[in-house]
Amino acid sequence: METTPWIWRNGAFVPWEQAQTHLLTSTLHYGAGVFEGVRCYLTNQGAAVFRLRDHMERLLYSAGVLKMEVRFTLDELCTAVLETLKENGMKAGYIRPLIYFSEQDMGFDPKRDKVDVVIACWPWAEYFPAEGVRVKLSSYRRIHPQSTVIDAKISGHYVNSILAIQELRGTDYDESLLLDHEGYVAEGAVENIFCVKDRVLLTPQKGSILPGITRNTILRLAHDLGYETREMKLLPEDLFSAQEAFFTGTLAEVVPIASVDAHVFPLAPGPVTQHLRRTYGELVAGRLSQYHSYLSFCH
Numbered sequence: 001m002e003t004t005p006w007i008w009r010n011g012a013f014v015p016w017e018q019a020q021t022h023l024l025t026s027t028l029h030y031g032a033g034v035f036e037g038v039r040c041y042l043t044n045q046g047a048a049v050f051r052l053r054d055h056m057e058r059l060l061y062s063a064g065v066l067k068m069e070v071r072f073t074l075d076e077l078c079t080a081v082l083e084t085l086k087e088n089g090m091k092a093g094y095i096r097p098l099i100y101f102s103e104q105d106m107g108f109d110p111k112r113d114k115v116d117v118v119i120a121c122w123p124w125a126e127y128f129p130a131e132g133v134r135v136k137l138s139s140y141r142r143i144h145p146q147s148t149v150i151d152a153k154i155s156g157h158y159v160n161s162i163l164a165i166q167e168l169r170g171t172d173y174d175e176s177l178l179l180d181h182e183g184y185v186a187e188g189a190v191e192n193i194f195c196v197k198d199r200v201l202l203t204p205q206k207g208s209i210l211p212g213i214t215r216n217t218i219l220r221l222a223h224d225l226g227y228e229t230r231e232m233k234l235l236p237e238d239l240f241s242a243q244e245a246f247f248t249g250t251l252a253e254v255v256p257i258a259s260v261d262a263h264v265f266p267l268a269p270g271p272v273t274q275h276l277r278r279t280y281g282e283l284v285a286g287r288l289s290q291y292h293s294y295l296s297f298c299h
């Protein structure tokens with residue numbers, strides 16, 4: 001991965017290579033950490049972070065789920081992200097805030113006030129090719145919502161995603177799609193999913209997914225563009241009978257799905273997907289004034 005010179009840690013900048021932690025740090029063993037993935041884009045008014053406050057609100061919500069006592073406020077964390085970008089001179093790329101239990105303690109009730117907050121950033125261009133991705137239905141199910149707090153972005157949840165992605169090794173697939181414990185479509189390993197049926201956008205309802213900030217943006221954007229949207233339970237067959245499908249996520253942005261297992265979407269990348277992808281690109285680049293409140297500028 002590309003690196004940048006500085007990482008923000010508990011209110012100060014440390015050089016990237018010195019941003020280290022002890023091997024017996026609690027979160028390293030048990031996965032009880034929380035994080036965010038945020039993007040910043042170069043707009044014609046300079047660098048801007050997309051939906052910064054929403055991401056940092058989710059970060060603090062996730063930290064609250066793990067009973068972490070974070071000593072920075074929402075405003076302070078938002079400012080810290082902007083300062084990290086400025087310090088590194090980064091105009092476009094990816095931002096990774098992380099909060100972890102920092103004690104060297106192997107007990108299972110880590111001290112709630114012993115948490116480190118770090119913010120790193122680095123360039124991370126398009127995650128998937130624009131033409132679309134070949135998707136495999138995973139043999140793993142999304143984590144049961146009663147086994148965790150599924151709408152929190154908890155580090156340990158990503159073992160489920162990593163296992164699903166590891167299944168793709170040695171195949172032609174680009175990404176995994178996981179069903180929930182009842183067999184309904186849940187989400188990609190690190191994306192939410194939409195399909196388009198007769199110009200209506202369908203997406204799995206909340207309950208077994210991480211309700212993504214990009215998903216939320218697309219629901220608003222689609223509505224504003226005149227598309228009907230429905231959040232509902234979807235079976236794999238519903239997906240297969242749709243004309244188009246696409247993933248959304250901070251990392252993947254809006255990416256067409258070319259196929260799921262042997263089912264090929266003949267239109268991919270379909271017209272509705274392309275319309276939304278293009279408009280999303282304009283939105284994050286600050287070219288649509290009605291969505292300017294989504295952008296935090298790095299002046």
Ligand SMILES: Cc1ncc(COP(=O)(O)O)c(C=O)c1O
Nearest residue numbers: 190191192210212213214249250
């Ligand atoms: C499991 C999962 N679902 C959905 C998403 C999309 O969320 P967002 O749009 O907030 O990035 C992510 C993003 O990392 C994810 O990890």
